[in-house]
Amino acid sequence: MALEIKGLTKQYNATKTGLSDYSITIDKGILGLLGPNGAGKSTLMKIIATISQPTRGTIFLDGVDIVSNPNFIRKVLGYLPQDFGVYPNLNAYEFLEYIAAMKGVGGKDLRRRIDMLLEGVNLTADAKKPIGTYSGGMKQRVGIAQALLNDPKVLIFDEPTVGLDPEERVRFRQLISEMADDCIIILSSHIVSDIETIADEVAIMQSGKLITKGYQHDIIEQARGRIFEVLLESSDVAAFKTCYKVIDTSRQKDRTRVRYISTDTANVAASRPVDAGLEDAYLLLTQHNA
Numbered sequence: 001m002a003l004e005i006k007g008l009t010k011q012y013n014a015t016k017t018g019l020s021d022y023s024i025t026i027d028k029g030i031l032g033l034l035g036p037n038g039a040g041k042s043t044l045m046k047i048i049a050t051i052s053q054p055t056r057g058t059i060f061l062d063g064v065d066i067v068s069n070p071n072f073i074r075k076v077l078g079y080l081p082q083d084f085g086v087y088p089n090l091n092a093y094e095f096l097e098y099i100a101a102m103k104g105v106g107g108k109d110l111r112r113r114i115d116m117l118l119e120g121v122n123l124t125a126d127a128k129k130p131i132g133t134y135s136g137g138m139k140q141r142v143g144i145a146q147a148l149l150n151d152p153k154v155l156i157f158d159e160p161t162v163g164l165d166p167e168e169r170v171r172f173r174q175l176i177s178e179m180a181d182d183c184i185i186i187l188s189s190h191i192v193s194d195i196e197t198i199a200d201e202v203a204i205m206q207s208g209k210l211i212t213k214g215y216q217h218d219i220i221e222q223a224r225g226r227i228f229e230v231l232l233e234s235s236d237v238a239a240f241k242t243c244y245k246v247i248d249t250s251r252q253k254d255r256t257r258v259r260y261i262s263t264d265t266a267n268v269a270a271s272r273p274v275d276a277g278l279e280d281a282y283l284l285l286t287q288h289n290a
């Protein structure tokens with residue numbers, strides 16, 4: 001199973017472009033979408049979920065054009081939008097029953113499936129309370145459960161970890177990892193470490209364009225030899241930031257350890273090269289293409 005996206009463009013109006021000639025092939029497994037605000041992540045997800053129409057371009061799922069045949073993907077789609085809304089007076093169980101009816105999911109196994117999903121997102125104990133009384137993270141978990149109701153083969157999660165505490169993030173990761181052998185799973189996040197721990201492959205986007213896509217180690221490789229650390233007098237850090245892209249700083253007694261990107265070999269005295277991670281590569285690649 002594969003999604004083949006070619007030349008996808010979304011022009012919202014004369015000045016706003018959501019996607020610009022975007023092409024990517026997405027296979028089974030978990031693909032993490034990373035990109036700064038406004039990169040086009042939600043636009044891409046909405047178009048794949050057939051909520052929004054592209055201005056130009058094609059999307060084929062297993063050879064079928066889903067822009068002109070949206071029902072082909074809708075039957076196998078689970079989607080958690082960024083602005084997921086719930087009915088505050090329904091409890092989680094009733095809400096999932098309602099969504100099941102909307103999706104045409106029924107049958108004698110429905111009750112068991114809802115119970116299993118509520119267990120999967122750790123809401124069994126609260127399933128009979130009105131959703132209006134839930135915390136943001138609990139509502140998000142209802143959203144995750146509804147996306148899984150129809151045993152989807154294409155799963156799209158727009159910022160699924162927003163509001164989840166570390167324990168619930170781990171639970172989410174386990175839940176979708178179990179499905180990844182058999183599904184195309186696309187998720188976006190602003191939190192690089194979330195993508196790092198969840199995704200097999202990563203697509204970095206910016207200004208509606210794909211910058212790079214690949215397995216994490218191949219993307220990290222692109223930052224090899226470009227990441228350095230130096231110990232500076234704390235009073236010198238502000239000036240340093242005007243010359244270099246600083247990734248992180250940490251106070252060390254009276255000095256500050258600065259992690260930074262240099263596209264030349266570092267020419268700052270006392271700098272040392274350090275191993276790159278996904279966050280370093282992300283910042284390097286998005287800075288380079290800005």
Ligand SMILES: Nc1ncnc2c1ncn2[C@@H]1O[C@H](COP(=O)(O)OP(=O)(O)OP(=O)(O)O)[C@@H](O)[C@H]1O
Nearest residue numbers: 012016017018035036037038039040041042043044
């Ligand atoms: N309905 C809309 N009308 C006009 N412009 C839009 C609309 N939706 C998105 N845009 C614009 O399209 C671009 C891409 O937005 P999009 O929401 O897809 O980015 P994103 O990567 O999901 O950002 P974020 O991480 O902030 O959610 C932005 O410039 C945004 O302002």
